[in-house]
Amino acid sequence: MARPGLSRIFASISELSTPKPSFTGFVSESTIRSASNSASRFMCSSAQQPRSSHEEKANEEKPESVKEKLEIENEEEEEDGDHVNKETGEVGGPKGPEPTRYGDWERNGRCYDF
Amino acid sequence: MAAASIAYVGGQLQYGVNFCRGQSFRQADWLPGLTVNGCLQRELSWSYGVSKFLQIHRCKFSQSPASENWKSFRTLTTSAYLRDGSTKYFDFAVIGSGIAGLRYALEVAKQGTVAVITKAEPHESNTNYAQGGVSAVLCPSDSVESHMQDTIVAGAYLCDEETVKVVCTEGPDRIRELIAMGASFDHGEDGNLHLAREGGHSHHRIVHAADMTGREIERALLEAVVNDPNIVVFKHHFAIDLLTSQDGSETVCHGVDALNTETQEVVRFISKVTLLASGGAGHIYPSTTNPLVATGDGMAMAHRAQAVISNMEFVQFHPTALADEGLPIKPKKARENAFLITEAVRGDGGILYNLSMERFMPLYDERAELAPRDVVARSIDDQLKKRNEKYVLLDISHKPREKILSHFPNIASECLRHGLDITRQPIPVVPAAHYMCGGVRAGLQGETNVRGLYVAGEVACTGLHGANRLASNSLLEALVFARRAVQPSIDHMKGSSSDLSASNMWTRPVVPKSLGTDVTNKILRATKEVRKELQSIMWKYVGIVRSTTRLQAAEQKIGELEAKWETYLFEHGWQRTMVALDACELRNLFCCAKLVVSSALARHESRGLHYTTDFPHLEESKRLPTVIFPSAHMMSTWSSRQLHQQSMY
Numbered sequence: 001m002a003r004p005g006l007s008r009i010f011a012s013i014s015e016l017s018t019p020k021p022s023f024t025g026f027v028s029e030s031t032i033r034s035a036s037n038s039a040s041r042f043m044c045s046s047a048q049q050p051r052s053s054h055e056e057k058a059n060e061e062k063p064e065s066v067k068e069k070l071e072i073e074n075e076e077e078e079e080d081g082d083h084v085n086k087e088t089g090e091v092g093g094p095k096g097p098e099p100t101r102y103g104d105w106e107r108n109g110r111c112y113d114f
Numbered sequence: 115m116a117a118a119s120i121a122y123v124g125g126q127l128q129y130g131v132n133f134c135r136g137q138s139f140r141q142a143d144w145l146p147g148l149t150v151n152g153c154l155q156r157e158l159s160w161s162y163g164v165s166k167f168l169q170i171h172r173c174k175f176s177q178s179p180a181s182e183n184w185k186s187f188r189t190l191t192t193s194a195y196l197r198d199g200s201t202k203y204f205d206f207a208v209i210g211s212g213i214a215g216l217r218y219a220l221e222v223a224k225q226g227t228v229a230v231i232t233k234a235e236p237h238e239s240n241t242n243y244a245q246g247g248v249s250a251v252l253c254p255s256d257s258v259e260s261h262m263q264d265t266i267v268a269g270a271y272l273c274d275e276e277t278v279k280v281v282c283t284e285g286p287d288r289i290r291e292l293i294a295m296g297a298s299f300d301h302g303e304d305g306n307l308h309l310a311r312e313g314g315h316s317h318h319r320i321v322h323a324a325d326m327t328g329r330e331i332e333r334a335l336l337e338a339v340v341n342d343p344n345i346v347v348f349k350h351h352f353a354i355d356l357l358t359s360q361d362g363s364e365t366v367c368h369g370v371d372a373l374n375t376e377t378q379e380v381v382r383f384i385s386k387v388t389l390l391a392s393g394g395a396g397h398i399y400p401s402t403t404n405p406l407v408a409t410g411d412g413m414a415m416a417h418r419a420q421a422v423i424s425n426m427e428f429v430q431f432h433p434t435a436l437a438d439e440g441l442p443i444k445p446k447k448a449r450e451n452a453f454l455i456t457e458a459v460r461g462d463g464g465i466l467y468n469l470s471m472e473r474f475m476p477l478y479d480e481r482a483e484l485a486p487r488d489v490v491a492r493s494i495d496d497q498l499k500k501r502n503e504k505y506v507l508l509d510i511s512h513k514p515r516e517k518i519l520s521h522f523p524n525i526a527s528e529c530l531r532h533g534l535d536i537t538r539q540p541i542p543v544v545p546a547a548h549y550m551c552g553g554v555r556a557g558l559q560g561e562t563n564v565r566g567l568y569v570a571g572e573v574a575c576t577g578l579h580g581a582n583r584l585a586s587n588s589l590l591e592a593l594v595f596a597r598r599a600v601q602p603s604i605d606h607m608k609g610s611s612s613d614l615s616a617s618n619m620w621t622r623p624v625v626p627k628s629l630g631t632d633v634t635n636k637i638l639r640a641t642k643e644v645r646k647e648l649q650s651i652m653w654k655y656v657g658i659v660r661s662t663t664r665l666q667a668a669e670q671k672i673g674e675l676e677a678k679w680e681t682y683l684f685e686h687g688w689q690r691t692m693v694a695l696d697a698c699e700l701r702n703l704f705c706c707a708k709l710v711v712s713s714a715l716a717r718h719e720s721r722g723l724h725y726t727t728d729f730p731h732l733e734e735s736k737r738l739p740t741v742i743f744p745s746a747h748m749m750s751t752w753s754s755r756q757l758h759q760q761s762m763y
Contacts, residue, residue, distance in 0.1 A: 113586065
């Protein structure tokens, strides 16, 4: 293993693992909605597919708040226009926490690249 | 059943199957049929060795007035096209429609006719799924040296320095060209490109398009390709084998046979130059991020065509892909490519457990879940193999529900769809194969030891990645090498004389119509099962944590499985020149699997992505690429010989 490289990677991971108030504070509910919708734009959207009876049953047992939150994400229209990331100045970029904060490239929890 | 014989690179290479007898090589190391790594004496640079090798055998082209040749050839192309639908003539044939193939096509199309041959829809490529970004030095405070250093460190010092320098130096221009072609990347408010910083990079240098960089690049390139009058895209054309001949001791490539999978017709492409840009081979494993098209077709075809293959043991896995077997409601259809759970889950406090709910990471590394990705992948693999289980658990449910849902809504909804609430239950995860660092050995111009055959992208082994790829360097490598192969290709094309009668030199593949639907269905079913079995053997015996015993077991089992499958085919009347998509893909998967196994057996050290318990440490004297030379007359399996060479044995 390339140890110097690993310690660098580890350093960046451990730095980022300390919660950064600015990032988490930035993630508002509207951000969650748009982030989820932006993700669903290009991939098979799990949130937007019609629910089968299986899922209905399973969902009944889930806590209401979980279901509600995801439903809100389904129904909200994505706002068009250029979103500007207050932290980085990036225009039209991914909303929410920095995708590379833990070393890989993630959007809403799914890793797309590393 | 050993793979082809191997020679070491560096020192004086002999062509064909003879190799560095001049070096102090232990006899045992280069018995025909053995893969070896490393000649201990000379330490010439990787690419020096390659270019030396390639220089030895450059034959002189017959010089003819280039433009005249080309013009008359163009006319001939049209009439040849009309006359004989099953043979097509092009100046350039490109196999694959990802970033490498398309980028190359657009350049060479300025000088001649181009066929882009792709096995599915043109956008079905690994490129399209490369969502992160492309790395390049685009910031004044960044430097080529820094990018180089990051690459070499990530590559565990197995990279070829010259290659790394070339790629890091030329990257920025290649990105600018992409932008000029219409690819749209994220900017900052100041109008400059927004650069992210991915793991392993010491500067911000990742160019990206929101969250779909590969898709954006693919879109821009495809649009340009479709609008180019000199480029014809043959989609749903599956490449079967390269068409090659011997010129003295040198192998020459004249084109490729393909199967139109929509019409079930064989099409022969005769071309002066061929670029292999066919991508990766993730589907040698059961769990992979790669789309279904990634079955190692190019690597297999090249190996069968006598091209040198290198570093196949370095397979990159992601440690935590969603494991469908662990979901309460299984997906109705098998997931085509893995859903990777981001490191951020671990970064935010997620804990890994085995199925006995034991937290195992502290046993492997004091950093536990925050250990580097490769360590985590290895640890998970070790647990799975020791305990003979299918997945482990990643638990974030101890964190506040709001945080989980706000940071990971994608995981939450995907799991919920399948009956799992990640705010209350752990997530089943298993490592997934992601990227092949090895492949067809390429010189600095993308040239191979087969004349007229060039490679670019994931199918190539250029020396950039070494033993482990740095994040976002793969799109970059594809861009740079696709561009570098252009001029040599054009020169080669202009210097080639066209021999139209050549098209009958090789036996044509045939579709198995004569077998009837019953038999072909039986064969299809058996083929699908054998594919799963092969993937299972690869995962079990050629996973992330390896050992000589396991690798040898893999070699044996794969050999037996292949023999069993081929016997089944031939017993049912399958002819050696017959082709069908599934059978040809499996044939390629077998070929790639064997290349990975023999490469892994040859490396007697652990480095980067290759870890073996028998040689668990880095060994400086082994810091050399693994090279596989074809051993022309040794192999008798269907997967190891070109279709048009089958009748010779």
